[in-house]
Amino acid sequence: MHLLLTDQPGGKLLLLGNEAITRGALEAGTAVSAAYPGTPSSEIANSLYHLSMEKDSPLYFEFSTNEKVAMEVAAAASAAGLRSLTCMKHVGLNVASDVLMTLAYVGTRGGMVIVTADDPSMHSSQNEQDNRIYARFAGLPMLEPTSPQEAKDMTIAAFEISETLELPVIIRTTTRTSHVRGPVELGALPARKKPEGSFERDPGRWVPVPAVARTRHKILLDRLSKSGELANSSPYNKITGTGPLGIVASGVGACYVADALHDLDCHEDVTFLRLGFSFPQPENLLLDFLKKVKKVLVVEELEPFQEDAIKIIAHENSLNINILGKGTGHFSRLYEYDPLKVKSVIADILGIDMKLPDIPDIPELPTLPLRPPSLCQGCPHRETYNAVKQALRELDLEDKAIYPTDIGCYTLGLLPPVRMADYLLCMGSSVGSSAGFSVSTSQTIVSFIGDSTFFHSGISSLANAVHNQHRFCLVILDNSTTAMTGHQPNPGIKLRPPGYDKPRIAIEDVVRACGVKTVRKINPYKKDQAVNTFKEVLAQDGLSVVIAEAPCILYLKRVGGKK
């Protein structure tokens, strides 16, 4: 039995923030869930997947081909009256944003939760966008947990708020709150019975043609205002202390503040507001808070989201109060914070002389060699890269070749000695950007995309390349899994996890159906054959696709049971 099915109400498990979200979804009776994996959100999807594979599981889960599809699956389940959840990394919400913006208009029936896991400092991402802005952009309520216990509790609360307002509710985590493990007290699990939804046709609600959309936008704003009332009385917006310095913090920032107040022994100097129900802002609560304190420090990673909102509230109420944070240079919009950074700022404002422990001086310590992440020893991608490089060299094309790349383990082809990753924007960008390079330059273009990324957002770009007669060689690195995020299945996989019996869609069939004429398949470990194939397709000028087929070696070990 899966650990998350432990049926001991009142018992405790040491869970990751992400696992706690899954447990919350279970306790709340989620019926339908769908996701595309992405760090730091992946463990939510992974645990939902494993739970759905349990015998007689009442939970439906699918790895959808991308975040947009996943959100549509969850939205329709909600429209049919079932509780549903989708989760994704921050940039995944960009992909799903087309759904999000209008889903806010048509709303939900069964409770629906959208988890976005942000990545300040870009531990495993291409940007550090602050997805709290999506809550404001779409006009949807948002909760931000600070611990695994809160992650579970807020997930359950989010379903209830969603059903009260008939809106999806966003849970926003960051790498630190997703990947922290802590004790979580278990609640009761509902009866393991598969619920059946029922959709009632009502085009005046669910089909946002302009006339309907105009009505729905007004309804959204009314509900958002009701949501603000819920935020005012939410147990997740808590004030402690009565000191003259007001501190407002959310997410992991609130954890750093709590520890700083303890270390500096300055609880008496501070009134501390933890914002857990963080959008819409609890305006009445914030106004009372602002009236009680002499100045305010806002501690939040990335954008001045609360800081700006607090400035507006202060301005609208003619409060002349100093609001410290990013505007005053106390904090940066860049990167994640750490406990010492937050503690130093608070000590500085309170005039406390903070002493660091003695740090031994070791002046002669040499520069330490780095350990950048790299492609595994024996990884098939290495072989493919080498074969392409050798083919280009033999054709005397290596010097002017460019390598648009994509998102996955193979992005590490950036590093020496491979150095074959030249341009990257987002999932699927290898294909679209190759088209742009092909009309702008006469350089040789070889681009790389993984099997899962191809299904995620490569297919429509490939159809575009055929129709608009672009000229490049697309190498599909088919390792039969979504390797980087922990070996999730995708529609093309040959090597299947135990019990996974969904139909396979062969990548070659998709490529040919898009109209590509030059399609080759190689085994990257058969070096001569691979080099010759690349030489043949790179010597011609049109569009070609080479599918390099060999399973991820780590995945092969795992599925082969040799772990």
Add this chain to the structure above:
Amino acid sequence: MKRTRILITGVGGQGTLLASSLLGNAAMAEGIPVLVSEVHGMAQRGGVVESTVMLGGLESPIISRAEVDILVSFEPLETLRALDRCSSGTVIITNTSTIVPFTVELGQAQYPDTDKWISVLRDKFRKVIAYDAKALAGRAGTPRALNVVLLGTLIGTGVLPVSPERMKETIRKKVQAKFVEANLQAFELGMKEAA
């Protein structure tokens, strides 16, 4: 209990995350407030993998400069890399067997003389326990039990209010059945290194 910040560092594949999770579970079973933070994703591919175990009511999942109370390092180069978060009051437990990064193999950097540096550390930090934990794990039956050897030493120092019995009970519960005996033996061997 006193608030305690433990940094566990090593290289992807060495089992640092299992070590922090075992320690976290044992602490929870002792009724100690605990948080464990982990690194997932891209960094795990042969990179440095750090985790923290925060005991006694801390809310922050990560550790800043000079805040480490106990450093448990699975690899000596990583011990040196983590020194920027240690203070003279830090207890250091480190494996001495090396994993040479590919940047060294490619000739882009030099692997430091870690024996020499560890002896320097002995003069600068509160306590340094350094030995070949991989060899001990091998003696226990599996080099993969390196993580549990080092946990044994950590518990053996007595600096944490987690009893050896509690740790062994956690190992029995959380480690795959066929590896339990080797891990328990690894734990005992590690304990002895703390003496």
